[in-house]
Amino acid sequence: MRELNKIIVANWKMNPQSKKEAEIIFRGISAAVKNLKNIDIVVCPPFPFLFIKEKIKNKSIKLGSQDIFYEKEGSFTGEVSAPMLKNMGVEYVIVGHSERRAISDTNTIVNKKILTAIKSRIAPIFCIGESKRDTNGFYLSFIKEQLIEGLKDITKAQVKNIVIAYEPIWAIGSHAVREATPSEFTEIRIYIKKIISDMYDIKTANEIRIIYGGSVNPFNAEPFVKEGGSFGLLVGRDSLSPKKFSAIINLAK
Ligand code: PEP
Numbered sequence: 001m002r003e004l005n006k007i008i009v010a011n012w013k014m015n016p017q018s019k020k021e022a023e024i025i026f027r028g029i030s031a032a033v034k035n036l037k038n039i040d041i042v043v044c045p046p047f048p049f050l051f052i053k054e055k056i057k058n059k060s061i062k063l064g065s066q067d068i069f070y071e072k073e074g075s076f077t078g079e080v081s082a083p084m085l086k087n088m089g090v091e092y093v094i095v096g097h098s099e100r101r102a103i104s105d106t107n108t109i110v111n112k113k114i115l116t117a118i119k120s121r122i123a124p125i126f127c128i129g130e131s132k133r134d135t136n137g138f139y140l141s142f143i144k145e146q147l148i149e150g151l152k153d154i155t156k157a158q159v160k161n162i163v164i165a166y167e168p169i170w171a172i173g174s175h176a177v178r179e180a181t182p183s184e185f186t187e188i189r190i191y192i193k194k195i196i197s198d199m200y201d202i203k204t205a206n207e208i209r210i211i212y213g214g215s216v217n218p219f220n221a222e223p224f225v226k227e228g229g230s231f232g233l234l235v236g237r238d239s240l241s242p243k244k245f246s247a248i249i250n251l252a253k
Contacts (some may be wrong), residue, residue, distance in 0.1 A: 028242025
């Protein structure tokens with residue numbers, strides 16, 4: 001089996017508000033994560049701040065974007081293409097984040113974006129997750145549908161380049177209802193693996209990185225990795241604080 005790096009993703013969302021602040025945060029993270037081995041630190045700033053990776057050189061940090069458009073070029077006002085991102089040094093892209101799904105992205109759009117990213121050799125961080133849990137298990141069908149529709153037409157060779165981020169909407173952001181537990185993540189991780197195994201095969205399922213995201217902080221990072229078996233973490237709010245983000249990396253690695 002190929003060696004897989006752990007992955008910790010910083011999703012800055014629509015923050016910070018200035019170039020100067022972006023540089024300060026990036027420099028802070030960069031100073032804390034020099035010469036890391038077997039772990040990819042992926043920083044996903046908003047589009048206008050993608051330039052900072054060129055300014056602040058650090059091989060331990062990979063650049064990620066928060067979205068991608070599925071057309072290559074042309075009359076698509078406001079959109080950003082895969083070639084543009086590639087040209088900026090982007091290696092990963094978050095696709096299907098619940099905040100984008102809430103605005104516009106359907107499973108079909110998410111699938112088109114994943115296909116585009118893969119064809120451009122940008123690794124998708126494919127986000128899935130339900131808005132609420134119910135005792136009849138409808139949330140499980142919801143997750144299954146997101147996976148099946150999001151991975152439509154993606155080959156066995158291609159799917160291995162995708163990172164699947166399970167982010168229950170009820171545990172994300174400042175409006176979170178509550179934190180998820182590592183055992184809740186374990187159950188869903190096994191469930192995702194089973195679906196991937198049915199769609200492809202068990203060998204392929206074992207080679208896909210499944211990570212947790214949703215209110216990750218320095219207190220719960222280690223349990224999600226150790227007890228929950230997460231291959232990494234997707235961090236929102238706490239990735240804007242170099243101190244908290246580097247603590248999360250140190251605990252998770
Ligand atoms: C996210 O929205 O991807 C996320 C993980 O946010 P937070 O860590 O702030 O819950």
